[in-house]
Amino acid sequence: GDAEAGKAKTATCVACHGAEGIAAVPVYPNLAGQNEAYLVSALKAYKSKERNGGMAAVMQANAAALSDEDIADLAAYYSSLK
Amino acid sequence: GDAEAGKAKTATCVACHGAEGIAAVPVYPNLAGQNEAYLVSALKAYKSKERNGGMAAVMQANAAALSDEDIADLAAYYSSLK
Numbered sequence: 433g434d435a436e437a438g439k440a441k442t443a444t445c446v447a448c449h450g451a452e453g454i455a456a457v458p459v460y461p462n463l464a465g466q467n468e469a470y471l472v473s474a475l476k477a478y479k480s481k482e483r484n485g486g487m488a489a490v491m492q493a494n495a496a497a498l499s500d501e502d503i504a505d506l507a508a509y510y511s512s513l514k
Numbered sequence: 515g516d517a518e519a520g521k522a523k524t525a526t527c528v529a530c531h532g533a534e535g536i537a538a539v540p541v542y543p544n545l546a547g548q549n550e551a552y553l554v555s556a557l558k559a560y561k562s563k564e565r566n567g568g569m570a571a572v573m574q575a576n577a578a579a580l581s582d583e584d585i586a587d588l589a590a591y592y593s594s595l596k
Contacts, residue, residue: 466544467537477565
């Protein structure tokens with residue numbers, strides 16, 4: 433994915449995952465430096481509603497609006513953060 | 515949880531998540547420095563089989579054998595790594 437394009441799509445993410453990908457609340461995961469392929473896998477599992485439990489309901493709603501390109505770009509962006 | 519006790523329970527985790535919590539393969543998440551409460555939430559979602567999609571099947575099998583105490587200790591251990 434394209435990290436720059438990904439950064440432009442993080443408006444809804446920062447509230448929980450923080451401006452630098454370090455979560456505001458410990459029940460949410462830090463995303464900074466997470467593996468790109470894992471982030472894509474997780475976002476797709478939320479989008480397909482296969483991933484449930486914990487705070488999954490919130491993420492399913494957020495992921496529902498994402499295209500595969502958005503997912504690839506967001507994954508590239510967050511994995512690029514240290 | 516107890517990070518020391520958690521470390522002693524990582525025998526099955528290191529193959530995919532790495533000895534230092536940095537995943538061997540990018541489709542698996544890094545766990546080092548991840549938020550403790552999130553790790554507990556994720557492990558419980560695997561254990562309850564609510565979390566599916568991606569590599570969830572592998573994690574469900576691993577989480578099935580974990581007690582709540584194991585989960586708390588493993589979460590404490592991995593969140594303590596930098």
